[in-house]
Amino acid sequence: MYELLNKKISELISISADEFNFCKTLFVPKKLRKRQYLLQEGDVCKYNTFVSKGLLRSYTIDNKGTEHILQFAFEGWWIGDIYSFITENPSNFNIEALEDCELLLITKPSMDILLEKVPKFERYFRILIQNNLIATQKRLMGTLSETAEEKYTNLMSNFPGCLQRVPQHMIASYLGITRETLSRIRGQMAARK
Amino acid sequence: MAAKKTVAIIASTEQKTSAVVDKLSGERYRLLLLEKEPGQFSQLSAEIRLQHPTLEFEVVNCLRDGCWEADVIILDVSCGEQKEVAELIKEVATQKPVVNFSDHENIELENLMEYSKVITLINTRESLESSVCSKDAGALMEVSEILDHLKQSKT
Numbered sequence: 001m002y003e004l005l006n007k008k009i010s011e012l013i014s015i016s017a018d019e020f021n022f023c024k025t026l027f028v029p030k031k032l033r034k035r036q037y038l039l040q041e042g043d044v045c046k047y048n049t050f051v052s053k054g055l056l057r058s059y060t061i062d063n064k065g066t067e068h069i070l071q072f073a074f075e076g077w078w079i080g081d082i083y084s085f086i087t088e089n090p091s092n093f094n095i096e097a098l099e100d101c102e103l104l105l106i107t108k109p110s111m112d113i114l115l116e117k118v119p120k121f122e123r124y125f126r127i128l129i130q131n132n133l134i135a136t137q138k139r140l141m142g143t144l145s146e147t148a149e150e151k152y153t154n155l156m157s158n159f160p161g162c163l164q165r166v167p168q169h170m171i172a173s174y175l176g177i178t179r180e181t182l183s184r185i186r187g188q189m190a191a192r193k
Numbered sequence: 194m195a196a197k198k199t200v201a202i203i204a205s206t207e208q209k210t211s212a213v214v215d216k217l218s219g220e221r222y223r224l225l226l227l228e229k230e231p232g233q234f235s236q237l238s239a240e241i242r243l244q245h246p247t248l249e250f251e252v253v254n255c256l257r258d259g260c261w262e263a264d265v266i267i268l269d270v271s272c273g274e275q276k277e278v279a280e281l282i283k284e285v286a287t288q289k290p291v292v293n294f295s296d297h298e299n300i301e302l303e304n305l306m307e308y309s310k311v312i313t314l315i316n317t318r319e320s321l322e323s324s325v326c327s328k329d330a331g332a333l334m335e336v337s338e339i340l341d342h343l344k345q346s347k348t
Contacts, residue, residue, distance in 0.1 A: 001284070025308040028288040031262040037196040102261075109331070110288065 001029055004052050005104055008076050013124045022117065026110040032056075032101040038079075039095040045084035047105035051077050054101030055165055058093045059173070069174040072098075072166060074159070078128060098166065143176060149185050151175045197249070200339065201225045201263035203256060203278060205270045207237045209294075213267055214241055214250070216342040224250040227259040261285035265336055266309075267343070269294040272301070279305035290332045292343065303328070312336065314343055 002024050009015060015023070028047070032038060038056065039045050049056075051073050058079060059069045070093065073079035084091035085108060106114070114121050142151055152175060155162060162171065172182040200222050204210040210226055217224060226234050231254045238252050253259035260266050260282040268291055270278055275293075279302065287308040295313050303311045310332030333340070 025287055029261055029285045030264070031258070033262075040196045043195050105288075107288070 001052060004076055005050055009124055012127050013120050015120060019118050023114060026106060026114050028105040030103045030105050032097040032103060034097050034100050036097050037094060039081065039091055039093060041092055041094050042090050044088050045081040045091045046107055048078060048080040048085055050104040051075055051079065052102040052104055054097060054099040056095055056097050056101060057170065058095045060092050067173055069170055148177045148181050152185050197221060197223045198264045199223045199225060199262055201227055201259045201266045203227045203268050203270060205274060207234065209269045211237060218245045218248050225259045225263060226250060226252045227256050228252060228254045256281045257285055265339060266291045275302055276305060290336045292336060
């Protein structure tokens with residue numbers, strides 16, 4: 001249940017078995033079935049969530065009822081709405097399981113305890129936030145300046161397993177293009193091979 | 194729109210399980226009835242389906258898996274059974290509210306499940322009023338609505 005979390009933490013910081021055992025006591029283990037929600041728009045995001053197994057997506061719905069996918073979260077990733085988590089204001093996002101999931105949830109009070117008792121975790125979470133900022137900046141730049149084909153190619157090279165696990169209409173939504181455009185791009189790329 | 198809370202119910206008898214289900218049968222919860230033996234609640238689940246056709250509930254025949262899925266755990270078993278149940282579920286119940294029915298303050302369960310948020314719902318024969326005790330004020334807030342429903346069921 002905690003193996004992947006331990007592995008991911010150990011990739012960034014060095015912690016003892018005792019420190020990790022303490023860390024474990026602060027997480028809420030949670031199984032979520034496919035299509036169940038971890039967060040729904042209007043709720044306060046009370047947890048920062050580590051994905052031990054499965055796949056989730058966060059998305060928002062615009063005034064016309066169109067879904068816009070912000071993020072997919074695969075094994076070893078974290079997902080949540082940091083704005084809502086920190087400010088305790090209602091979230092604009094939905095987080096839904098795309099597969100059966102095994103998750104580890106941590107509340108803000110528990111995270112504060114962890115940071116106070118094991119200050120090494122300050123470094124761990126700082127690196128996570130840095131990485132997230134870089135990914136967000138890249139995604140923003142991609143949205144502003146890349147062609148649809150470049151966006152698709154980048155997604156496939158960054159997340160090779162994505163196509164097998166995520167329905168095409170969701171990939172299109174994540175890239176900000178229509179299903180038809182995605183289908184055309186895939187067709188053109190296949191023809192070139 | 195709030196995400197539905199998943200509530201796992203571990204009770205020693207069909208009657209106790211049924212009483213909890215009746216009180217939590219609104220739209221806000223998804224209920225998991227945890228069986229200790231396969232088929233234990235087959236008759237009860239048929240009755241629940243008739244009485245509460247819109248209720249989202251499921252019978253799960255593994256205490257550990259059911260509690261792993263749950264946001265809140267309700268425990269209504271005898272003191273003798275508590276240790277065995279706690280051993281099975283404590284790993285997947287860390288930081289989760291565990292609402293325990295009892296006729297007295299129950300420190301033993303808090304010790305058995307030291308990383309869970311144990312809330313004891315005490316009901317004395319002398320009084321029809323139930324009272325609640327827990328070391329964790331946050332947990333009481335978290336499940337206050339559930340506790341209000343359950344207190345009614347103890348009278």
